Amino acid sequence: METLSENRCFGGVQGVYRHASAATDCDMTFGLFLPQEAQDGPVPVLWYLSGLTCTHENAMVKAGAQQWAAEQGIALVFPDTSPRGEGVADDDAYDLGQGAGFYVNATQDPWAPHFRMWDYVAEDLPALVAREFPIDADRQSISGHSMGGHGALTLAMGLPGRFRSVSAFSPICNPSAAAWGRKQLSAYLGEDEGAWSPHDASLMMRAKGLAIPLLTDTGTADQFIDMLRPEALAEAAMARRANATLRLQPGYDHSYFFVSTFMEDHVAFHAEALYA
Amino acid sequence: METLSENRCFGGVQGVYRHASAATDCDMTFGLFLPQEAQDGPVPVLWYLSGLTCTHENAMVKAGAQQWAAEQGIALVFPDTSPRGEGVADDDAYDLGQGAGFYVNATQDPWAPHFRMWDYVAEDLPALVAREFPIDADRQSISGHSMGGHGALTLAMGLPGRFRSVSAFSPICNPSAAAWGRKQLSAYLGEDEGAWSPHDASLMMRAKGLAIPLLTDTGTADQFIDMLRPEALAEAAMARRANATLRLQPGYDHSYFFVSTFMEDHVAFHAEALYA
Numbered sequence: 001m002e003t004l005s006e007n008r009c010f011g012g013v014q015g016v017y018r019h020a021s022a023a024t025d026c027d028m029t030f031g032l033f034l035p036q037e038a039q040d041g042p043v044p045v046l047w048y049l050s051g052l053t054c055t056h057e058n059a060m061v062k063a064g065a066q067q068w069a070a071e072q073g074i075a076l077v078f079p080d081t082s083p084r085g086e087g088v089a090d091d092d093a094y095d096l097g098q099g100a101g102f103y104v105n106a107t108q109d110p111w112a113p114h115f116r117m118w119d120y121v122a123e124d125l126p127a128l129v130a131r132e133f134p135i136d137a138d139r140q141s142i143s144g145h146s147m148g149g150h151g152a153l154t155l156a157m158g159l160p161g162r163f164r165s166v167s168a169f170s171p172i173c174n175p176s177a178a179a180w181g182r183k184q185l186s187a188y189l190g191e192d193e194g195a196w197s198p199h200d201a202s203l204m205m206r207a208k209g210l211a212i213p214l215l216t217d218t219g220t221a222d223q224f225i226d227m228l229r230p231e232a233l234a235e236a237a238m239a240r241r242a243n244a245t246l247r248l249q250p251g252y253d254h255s256y257f258f259v260s261t262f263m264e265d266h267v268a269f270h271a272e273a274l275y276a
Numbered sequence: 277m278e279t280l281s282e283n284r285c286f287g288g289v290q291g292v293y294r295h296a297s298a299a300t301d302c303d304m305t306f307g308l309f310l311p312q313e314a315q316d317g318p319v320p321v322l323w324y325l326s327g328l329t330c331t332h333e334n335a336m337v338k339a340g341a342q343q344w345a346a347e348q349g350i351a352l353v354f355p356d357t358s359p360r361g362e363g364v365a366d367d368d369a370y371d372l373g374q375g376a377g378f379y380v381n382a383t384q385d386p387w388a389p390h391f392r393m394w395d396y397v398a399e400d401l402p403a404l405v406a407r408e409f410p411i412d413a414d415r416q417s418i419s420g421h422s423m424g425g426h427g428a429l430t431l432a433m434g435l436p437g438r439f440r441s442v443s444a445f446s447p448i449c450n451p452s453a454a455a456w457g458r459k460q461l462s463a464y465l466g467e468d469e470g471a472w473s474p475h476d477a478s479l480m481m482r483a484k485g486l487a488i489p490l491l492t493d494t495g496t497a498d499q500f501i502d503m504l505r506p507e508a509l510a511e512a513a514m515a516r517r518a519n520a521t522l523r524l525q526p527g528y529d530h531s532y533f534f535v536s537t538f539m540e541d542h543v544a545f546h547a548e549a550l551y552a
Contacts, residue, residue: 007529007531007533007534008495008497008527008528008529008533008534008537009533009534009536009537010536010537011537014533061337061338061532062337062338064340064343064536066533066536067340067536067537067540219284221284251284252284253283253284255283256337257283257284257285257290257342258283258284258285260285260286260340260342260343261284261285261286261287261343264343
């Protein structure tokens, strides 16, 4: 693992690191914020998965999460959204290929060899982070934005017992039924929609429910709201009697101006679960 | 004036606007945050001047200022750092020409026709903002980062009565005596150093003092601290018995990770003056 940068921030350190990932078979870059408390021993951790076109950097510089994580003594991990590099397949569209990994393990060419973002975020990066940093692996929560909200929700439901709480900002809630989803799931996983259901939060919620607290925020002026389908997740969560708080925020859109506005609430929500 | 974007943010609106500037004789873009209170009437305003290489956008997305401005009911203006465009002179170096206006009115070729950032920030943009938005021109304060900290300090001292308070993050304090300063002042204003002194905060402080409250923060791990010369401003401010709080922050560097860490303090400092 190589340190690309470390900056003092809200009493802690915002680092950026690069490592060779076995899951994606390429170098991966991630951001990690450690609060001051990490100097004295392991701290709980909140994973933050980003959306289409993002790298590890967007949320790290625009979401304003560090201040609340510092206040709560929580680490933050900001993974990249896909494998990258010259030997990695790509597509001209912004919503497929590099920057658009969709948090699945691709089974289809040309994506299969590197696009294994589920394994990267579920196994590879957690093992590295637990080995290299003072992180308490028994106290993990997860959040994300848009495609990353989809990732947070599906990882939380697909890895029961791993996380203590899950939240999402404007998540893609029902990708099997929307343009943001059908395109990527068919490209990465093939046309058999049976393979898609472990990557559709609304279908997963409907099938199995969710045992940990859930918080989502979506702006009513979100320009992509028709592709997010918050109504599908809301219907499933209510039907399953999940411990869910699903909020619509009047006038807000899909941007980080929205995400940063509600970040304090999300970090406080996770802190409650992480320190319970 | 043309609206480029408006995003709901912390209950208010973060807008980006473009207008033809008479001062710089080209189109200029700026960011403006209006808190919710602006719906009910004019609100006080905090100007934020950015540093080398920045546009109107950097602080707008990375400084986390809107949340504190929203809490205090204060508007924020984020001007660009120079004239821009095809007809505007430039230099290959990052610290001269476009992105490096230094908040002066250039008198030397090829800069003179467009590089009039003092007039832009002192006259042109304030007039536009007061005309187009619910801003209370009697309650203005100013801040900035690095070159923008230099701008904030020199404008506050050069326009007595205009601002109620001034602050700066890692400001260039003594440009007549440092590489960040001598290069730009000689290019824009010529080799006669007599013309530089109204653009050197330490010299201005020493000559006239400052009648309004001043707050500065500089990181001890700032990679550019030798060019910032906080010691020169500190010596002058103390000698003039200015109402100054000059802080060094252990371990912090020159980045927005530093700026965002102390933004709450700065906005609260200005709010105290703006609501006095």
